[in-house]
Amino acid sequence: MEPVTVVLAELVERHRADTAGDVARYIPELARADPHAFGLAMVSVQGHAYQAGDAAAAFTIQSVSKPFVYSLALSELGLAEVARRVGFEPSGEPFNAISLEAGTGRPANPLINAGAIVTTALIGGDGEAAFERIRDTLSGFAGRRLTVDEDVYRSEAATGDRNRALAYLTLSQGVLERPAQQACDVYFRQCAIEVTAVDLAVMGATLANGGRNPVTGRRVVDADAAGATLSVMATCGMYDHSGEWMLRVGLPAKSGVGGGVCAVSPGQFGVGVFSPPLDPQGNSVRASAVLRELSAELGLHVLRHTERARSPLQAVRTDHGAHHLELLGDLGFAAAEEIVHCVRRLARDQPRPLVTVDLSHVTAVRPIARRLLADCAAGLRARTTVRFVDPAGLVRRPSTDRSDTPGERAERAE
Structure with missing residues (x-):
């Protein structure tokens, strides 16, 4: 067995017994998730992949989609244009909070729901064309064609009134670029895209590699967009837990209520974790714990001093x-x-x-x-x-x- 795989397998076994947290229940289909599922994967910028546990189990990407759609918007429109409609600041509030900037009406950042809906609405084309552009981009990040879990999509659409309210509120502020219902429908579909922990690791490795997928060799977004996305992930990716996350883990990351977390070590690799039970902030309990340990054991904190600057x-x-x-x-x-x-x-x-x-x-x-x-x-x-x-x-x-x-x-x- 690969030495890196052994390290990952040991981490999974050490944290598998943690039964804290609960699966998301406000979306009925997500309440059916297996609380015992636990997978961990890592992909380096050289394209080497490692996995342990249930890393091949499928689940819906949910909010982990947000940074990748943001990077697409940045690539298509540029930072200045995107920044006219969505900010960069941590909200310090839950992911579905009303966090709009005084004076501009911009959502605080693209990784809370209001900001993500505005970002999704920036992708060109009508509703179907915009969604396919998003799916193609997320597939490019993952290195394979991704599909939608239609049951989860319908469940999200049936229970998404708060997101619709956020969309109408941003529309009233002049920052939403398409009709609120259409923007929400694309967003619901985006969140219902199915991935695995391995997919999230490849997606993270693509950001770590400056926007070029290290497995396929294909450029998905430009390097500036990848860098800006990692910056926002570092400050806003774990909701109102983001400050402590950067202090203790020190990696840009994004969580989703489906139990997935994507973390990135810039210039080195991406990590994908899947474990459905969540803490009160909406972050996977096991994923948070295993990434804290992985960061400490491998010395991954991005602000930690390192002398290494070239190949050994x-x-x-x-x-x-x-x-x-x-x-x-x-x-x-x-x-x-x-x-x-x-x-x-x-x-x-x-x-x-x-x-x-x-x-x-x-x-x-x-x-x-x-x-x-x-x-x-x-x-x-x-x-x-x-x-x-x-x-x-x-x-x-x-x-x-x-x-x-x-x-x-x-x-x-x-």
Whole structure:
């Protein structure tokens, strides 16, 4: 099993027993969700995918659709035009609150319901054409054709009077670009699009990759739109829990009442989580917990200082069936993931090759990187010899809660 997959599987097992929260009940079809379902997936900007638990289970995207539709509006119209109708500020209120800016009538941001309806209404074409444009874009983010759960759509439409009220209110303020009923119908369909945790991970990885899907290679939105979307996700994506989320988790993210959460490590990967029971803010309880732990274990907080600025692979040489990798700099999760895939690729080249991983010029190794490298070597033992040149003992040390450097090792020895 892939070392990253092992990490994800362990996280799922640790948090599966958490029974806090309840499934969404204000939309009748969502009340039928299985509270025990729990899936976790991760996709890197290199296109490598990992999953654990019920990562292939289908559910409706709900509010996780909002940032991706916002990125589409930004790509089509530009930030200045979109900003005339919807703001960027955290509302500090529930997702269905009336949060309109004094003087302009703009919704506070595109990730609350009022702002999302206004954003959806900015997509060109009549109702059907606008929805298909949205579905095509979300499919581009996911890397496959997405479908609509018609039962959930009908359930949302039958119980969506508050959203209709929000639409009429924004229409009265002059910021809604189409008839309120039509805008809501497109929005209800958008929220009823079916995805999996793997889809959300690919979608997040596409934002992390500057708007280009790392699995298909297709550009979905431009890099500026992707960056602006991540900024809004960072400040507004978890509703009135967004401030604490950024403090404790430190990743741009978006939740949905269907139990999905999409989180993004810019320049590294996307994460998708599915678990229907929600906390009072409407965020998945298990998803929140597992992402807190994942961020801490992998050192993912976007505001955490890091020295890594380039690939750890300084050189890769092959001589008479033996491969030699020279590493450089600090090894964190992304660096170790790159090394693991390089080693596995070289191991497939010929029977029983020798792969030497030279850490002589490595300055620090995070515990998660040490574990991934060790697990990779152990997993390939039956068909490949992986040897570490490790004069400072950076990989051989047991895992700790900090990075090890040669200097730190010398201080502890004294």
